[in-house]
């Protein structure tokens with residue numbers, strides 16, 4: 238598939254590298270067409286890079302791997318016409334480190350980043366997932382032994398099915414993917430990251446995850 242990864246940070250790199258290794262045609266997007274990190278990544282992976290709009294233009298799926306506080310700006314730069322009808326896989330968290338650690342969790346519009354994006358771009362199909370774990374675990378769940386989960390939130394079943402398939406290709410088993418329902422459930426997973434950050438401080442590693450046991 239043609240996949241745009243919006244974001245040149247660690248998460249964008251990890252997801253773009255995994256997707257390219259799976260044979261997808263990946264374009265990494267950034268604010269400027271000449272972003273050095275994106276250029277270097279594209280050269281190393283035989284892939285492409287460009288502005289957010291360049292990346293989204295021909296993509297079938299768009300991954301939002303930008304900071305949650307700037308995701309609206311990033312998708313606005315990508316352009317509504319380039320996002321129309323497409324699945325937007327939102328892995329962002331609205332973390333505000335301006336007062337240091339621990340970060341404040343910002344929920345735009347009083348709800349969630351995912352809903353903010355869905356409201357701003359009603360013709361996209363936003364699916365929230367993968368934001369509750371470290372990026373290395375996102376693409377290699379076997380880094381964490383035993384049973385653990387990845388969550389899925391979104392208003393449209395077909396869009397969630399497409400994301401399920403991507404998650405499966407990353408190594409997530411069907412029994413690990415927990416569909417939380419419509420996009421309002423993104424509020425829950427975006428708040429969960431506050432606990433994740435504290436656990437990271439306590440455990441000293443990102444190789445852990447949430448497991449739902451009943």
Ligand SMILES: NC(=O)c1ccc[n+]([C@@H]2O[C@H](COP(=O)([O-])OP(=O)(O)OC[C@H]3O[C@@H](n4cnc5c(N)ncnc54)[C@H](OP(=O)(O)O)[C@@H]3O)[C@@H](O)[C@H]2O)c1
Nearest residue numbers: 244245246247248267268302303304305307329330371372
């Ligand atoms: N670190 C993890 O393992 C982890 C785990 C789960 C979720 N997340 C979430 O994943 C997302 C990506 O995290 P990250 O650390 O890889 O990257 P990041 O530093 O949060 O974001 C980098 C991207 O944000 C863009 N950006 C910065 N300011 C902008 C602005 N004013 N307008 C538009 N775009 C702007 C940058 O554009 P340029 O390319 O032009 O510089 C860059 O592409 C975050 O929401 C984070 O909370 C991270």
